[in-house]
Amino acid sequence: MSLHRMKETFKVIRDLVRRNRSYRRFREDAAIEMEILEELVDLARLSGSGANRQPLKYILSCSGETNALIFPNLSWAGYLKDWSGPDEGERPSGYIIVLGDTEVTQSFGCDHGIAAQSILLGATETGLGGCMIGSVNRVGLRQALEIPDRYEILLVLALGTPKEEVIIEAVGPDGDIKYWRDSAGKHYVPKRSLESIILDAYE
Amino acid sequence: MSLHRMKETFKVIRDLVRRNRSYRRFREDAAIEMEILEELVDLARLSGSGANRQPLKYILSCSGETNALIFPNLSWAGYLKDWSGPDEGERPSGYIIVLGDTEVTQSFGCDHGIAAQSILLGATETGLGGCMIGSVNRVGLRQALEIPDRYEILLVLALGTPKEEVIIEAVGPDGDIKYWRDSAGKHYVPKRSLESIILDAYE
Numbered sequence: 176m177s178l179h180r181m182k183e184t185f186k187v188i189r190d191l192v193r194r195n196r197s198y199r200r201f202r203e204d205a206a207i208e209m210e211i212l213e214e215l216v217d218l219a220r221l222s223g224s225g226a227n228r229q230p231l232k233y234i235l236s237c238s239g240e241t242n243a244l245i246f247p248n249l250s251w252a253g254y255l256k257d258w259s260g261p262d263e264g265e266r267p268s269g270y271i272i273v274l275g276d277t278e279v280t281q282s283f284g285c286d287h288g289i290a291a292q293s294i295l296l297g298a299t300e301t302g303l304g305g306c307m308i309g310s311v312n313r314v315g316l317r318q319a320l321e322i323p324d325r326y327e328i329l330l331v332l333a334l335g336t337p338k339e340e341v342i343i344e345a346v347g348p349d350g351d352i353k354y355w356r357d358s359a360g361k362h363y364v365p366k367r368s369l370e371s372i373i374l375d376a377y378e
Numbered sequence: 379m380s381l382h383r384m385k386e387t388f389k390v391i392r393d394l395v396r397r398n399r400s401y402r403r404f405r406e407d408a409a410i411e412m413e414i415l416e417e418l419v420d421l422a423r424l425s426g427s428g429a430n431r432q433p434l435k436y437i438l439s440c441s442g443e444t445n446a447l448i449f450p451n452l453s454w455a456g457y458l459k460d461w462s463g464p465d466e467g468e469r470p471s472g473y474i475i476v477l478g479d480t481e482v483t484q485s486f487g488c489d490h491g492i493a494a495q496s497i498l499l500g501a502t503e504t505g506l507g508g509c510m511i512g513s514v515n516r517v518g519l520r521q522a523l524e525i526p527d528r529y530e531i532l533l534v535l536a537l538g539t540p541k542e543e544v545i546i547e548a549v550g551p552d553g554d555i556k557y558w559r560d561s562a563g564k565h566y567v568p569k570r571s572l573e574s575i576i577l578d579a580y581e
Contacts, residue, residue: 185417187390188503192421192496209581214388217572218395221546222495225512226456227555229570234578241580253429274577284512285533288491292425293395296499300391309428309487320578330488343424352430367432369420374477375437375523377444378412 193343195295196364198304199251200265201335207237207269211301212334216271218297219290230279231290232326234272244319245270249331250310254353267305267333272316274326287329294332304337346371396546398498399567401507402454403468404538410440410472414504415537419474421500422493433482434493435529437475447522448473452534453513457556470508470536475519477529490532497535507540549574 212235219231236242246267251260261267273290275283291307298305308331316328339362346352346365354364415438422434439445449470454463464470476493478486494510501508511534519531542565549555549568557567 185421185500185503188394188496188500189417189421189424191391192424192500195425197426209579212579213572213576214392216576218388218392220569220572220575221392221395222398223400223498223510227557227567229555229575232575232577234580235576236580238580285488285491285494288488288493289495289510290491291488292492292495293391293499295426297388297391297395300388307426307428307492322577326577352432354430364430366423369416369423372423372432372435373416373419373438374435374525374529376412376415377437377439377441 191296191299195299196304196341196343197306198335198337198339198341199306199333199362200261200337200339201267201304202338203264203266203268203335205268205336207303207334209235209237211303212237212269212271215294215297218293222289222293224286224289225284228280230276230283231286231329232274232276234274234320234322235270236272237269241320242267242270245272245316245331248312248316248319249308249333251308252354253310255356258356265338266335268335270334271332272320272328273330273332274322275329277325277327283327283329291330291332298334302336303334305332305334307332394499394502398502399507399544399546400509401538401540401542401544402509402536402565403464403540403542404470404507405541406467406469406471406538408471408539410506410537412438412440414506415440415472415474418497418500421496425492425496427489427492428487431483433479433486434489434532435477435479437477437523437525438473439475440472444523445470445473448475448519448534451515451519451522452511452536453515454511455557456513458559461559468541469538471538473537474535475523475531476533476535477525478532480528480530486530486532494533494535501537505539506537508535508537510535
């Protein structure tokens with residue numbers, strides 16, 4: 176494949192990666208079908224796993240009742256000090272909870288990152304969006320859903336139809352990476368430059 | 379979007395995830411341009427990062443000389459006891475070394491999994507393929523490339539034009555997840571079923 180053709184083909188995945196932002200406000204009345212959550216987990220299932228151990232398990236919810244049990248155990252957007260999370264009506268329509276099965280291995284490496292990225296790219300392709308949440312009240316969530324101790328709670332993926340605009344900007348000279356919102360509620364995410372993250376390039 | 383339409387749109391990402399296997403034998407004479415490695419890192423740059431800290435840095439190589447310094451520090455396919463890694467001529471044409479910058483944070487969460495999946499999906503889209511290698515002689519690699527102590531070596535992504543066939547199969551009743559090769563050299567990867575990895579589904 177020519178270099179030109181290669182660069183052309185990057186367009187699909189590049190567009191998907193670019194559109195796949197962390198969304199925290201949703202059209203809560205836009206339901207997610209269970210079948211869609213299953214398809215998303217299937218993308219994770221077919222993704223790579225350290226030593227092919229596949230230690231991840233999943234809990235899915237698109238039920239209003241269960242969503243209401245999950246939501247209070249999540250922390251939202253730590254840098255937005257005057258915003259404690261999405262209001263009723265703007266909350267996620269579904270969740271995928273990513274668990275590590277300690278009977279398979281005690282060390283999950285970065286398997287949950289691989290899985291979460293596959294799931295969110297798939298969600299983006301269907302017009303959904305979401306957020307990987309690592310700041311979770313694990314004791315509370317375990318109790319609420321009666322998750323056996325055997326499973327470590329690794330990540331909660333919140334999913335829904337995005338109801339906010341998220342804009343990538345360059346990190347400024349002060350190096351501040353904290354995301355922020357303007358007065359219109361638009362969400363800005365500073366990203367480091369390509370030059371600043373490539374340490375060496377041998378060609 | 380209708381459920382039918384949603385399922386239709388999954389086809390692109392599903393096809394990409396399915397084709398993105400771990401490849402360990404390559405057409406070493408098919409060079410990778412530095413520009414392609416940079417485009418791949420750009421996909422990682424635009425991907426999610428815990429608390430948007432973006433602690434990952436990258437070393438890129440598409441130079442035969444540097445590739446030869448990296449290669450001896452990698453372990454290949456732990457389950458294939460009679461195969462110590464790709465022969466000369468079948469080795470990767472390029473590498474992306476994923477580092478964690480300890481001056482940004484001490485804890486990289488699963489950021490390297492997110493980044494690695496974006497990179498490998500991008501590589502797959504261009505007809506390349508690769509392997510995430512976590513089993514690395516970190517002391518040796520650090521010495522070989524003079525990587526400062528400030529950077530933790532998280533993963534090495536080996537990249538090239540795949541020269542092997544990789545087939546997904548179902549995990550058998552014995553639960554064995556070890557990948558294996560048949561006498562023709564085809565590589566088989568047992569994957570757990572969707573049913574076995576979904577613990578609960580609330581709808």
